[in-house]
Amino acid sequence: MTTRSLFLLPGDGIGTETMAEVRKIIAWMNEAQGAGFVTDEGLVGGSAYDAHGVAISEGDMKKALAADAVLFGAVGGPKWDNVPYDVRPEAGLLRLRKDLALFANLRPAICYPALADASSLKPELVQGLDILIVRELTGGVYFGEPKQITDLGNGQKRAVDTQVYDTFEIERIAAVAFELARTRRNAVCSMEKRNVMKSGVLWNEVVTATHKDRYADVQLSHMLADAGGMQLVRQPKQFDVIVTDNLFGDMLSDIAAMLTGSLGMLPSASLGAPDPVTGKRKAMYEPVHGSAPDIAGEGIANPIAMIASFAMCLRYSFNMVAEADRLEQAIANVLEKGIRTGDIMAPGCRKVGTTEMGDTILAEFKALSA
Ligand code: NAD
Numbered sequence: 336m337t338t339r340s341l342f343l344l345p346g347d348g349i350g351t352e353t354m355a356e357v358r359k360i361i362a363w364m365n366e367a368q369g370a371g372f373v374t375d376e377g378l379v380g381g382s383a384y385d386a387h388g389v390a391i392s393e394g395d396m397k398k399a400l401a402a403d404a405v406l407f408g409a410v411g412g413p414k415w416d417n418v419p420y421d422v423r424p425e426a427g428l429l430r431l432r433k434d435l436a437l438f439a440n441l442r443p444a445i446c447y448p449a450l451a452d453a454s455s456l457k458p459e460l461v462q463g464l465d466i467l468i469v470r471e472l473t474g475g476v477y478f479g480e481p482k483q484i485t486d487l488g489n490g491q492k493r494a495v496d497t498q499v500y501d502t503f504e505i506e507r508i509a510a511v512a513f514e515l516a517r518t519r520r521n522a523v524c525s526m527e528k529r530n531v532m533k534s535g536v537l538w539n540e541v542v543t544a545t546h547k548d549r550y551a552d553v554q555l556s557h558m559l560a561d562a563g564g565m566q567l568v569r570q571p572k573q574f575d576v577i578v579t580d581n582l583f584g585d586m587l588s589d590i591a592a593m594l595t596g597s598l599g600m601l602p603s604a605s606l607g608a609p610d611p612v613t614g615k616r617k618a619m620y621e622p623v624h625g626s627a628p629d630i631a632g633e634g635i636a637n638p639i640a641m642i643a644s645f646a647m648c649l650r651y652s653f654n655m656v657a658e659a660d661r662l663e664q665a666i667a668n669v670l671e672k673g674i675r676t677g678d679i680m681a682p683g684c685r686k687v688g689t690t691e692m693g694d695t696i697l698a699e700f701k702a703l704s705a
Pocket residue numbers: 349408409410411412413425428598599600621622623624625626627628629630635636637638640678
């Protein structure tokens with residue numbers, strides 16, 4: 336029997352609550368479908384800090400590196416606001432991305448038909464929305480050196496973060512965007528700020544050259560990232576694939592998330608390069624949202640982003656395309672039936688908590704799989 340190894344890192348806050356719903360789906364797929372998932376679990380973020388004094392232990396890093404795929408919940412929270420910078424909860428997430436070399440972060444923003452009313456934009460602007468943000472994830476200002484605060488000795492301090500991109504980093508993320516565009520509506524919009532940043536100049540140059548050399552069949556446009564943010568809320572359906580750097584991708588994907596109704600809806604896949612021998616990619620699947628300290632522990636978080644992240648895992652790590660389609664369909668059907676967590680609640684709908692939303696999606700998934 337095929338075995339598929341999954342390493343679960345629920346993390347903090349609502350990360351643990353939403354991961355519980357994915358665990359049920361995994362258990363059912365093993366039982367009823369012989370899916371062969373072998374799971375192990377670890378600690379990341381504040382929960383790892385409380386247990387080990389670090390944001391992720393070496394043992395858990397090893398397990399993450401060895402697994403076929405990692406499922407990540409969320410990290411962070413006010414409890415750890417004052418821990419040393421190097422061991423703050425977010426450092427665990429950044430280390431996973433860097434050490435697993437997950438340079439390509441795919442953040443689809445799809446507006447389910449039933450949720451057009453939950454968006455902060457007019458329904459006609461988001462109805463049918465299906466865009467994919469391809470965010471560079473292991474470079475840029477997140478990781479560039481120097482990154483420090485120095486005391487200038489005159490009562491002043493100086494903080495430095497460094498935005499760095501090499502040609503190969505831009506080329507490989509552009510290639511991912513072009514490849515994915517070919518499976519969709521064949522259009523890529525690249526966003527940077529070449530008007531003020533040297534890294535933007537190189538970004539634009541390399542994306543243009545990669546397009547000309549290898550992907551001339553794909554439609555390519557360029558936008559300054561600030562204008563891109565404006566266009567995302569003005570006319571979001573003009574976009575198919577957006578490719579952008581680590582920081583702009585972080586911000587633009589939160590904007591895109593709200594177009595779909597709630598941050599609680601947006602999944603993501605973080606992928607490495609295929610192994611030259613086995614063709615396998617390292618991968619981690621994580622919702623775009625954080626640990627939501629304002630609602631953590633209340634049992635009301637929306638588990639859809641986490642469940643949809645697992646659907647992406649089925650699709651990208653295990654090539655279980657039919658199962659991924661069915662799980663996404665199950666989510667759509669449940670929304671269609673008017674079942675809602677608080678963040679996407681609308682008049683006439685039935686409000687449920689995290690567990691009931693998870694159970695209802697699982698029941699629908701079972702029905703579709705029968
Ligand atoms: P957040 O995403 O945690 O929350 C923003 C808002 O969206 C909150 O009002 C929250 O209640 C709501 N929300 C988010 N996910 C939801 C869900 N599934 N269901 C219902 N409502 C949801 O962002 P924040 O408040 O800026 O950050 C809180 C902590 O999370 C910080 O420590 C931050 O660093 C961390 N964070 C972690 C990740 C991650 O682990 N991938 C991502 C973003 C932020």
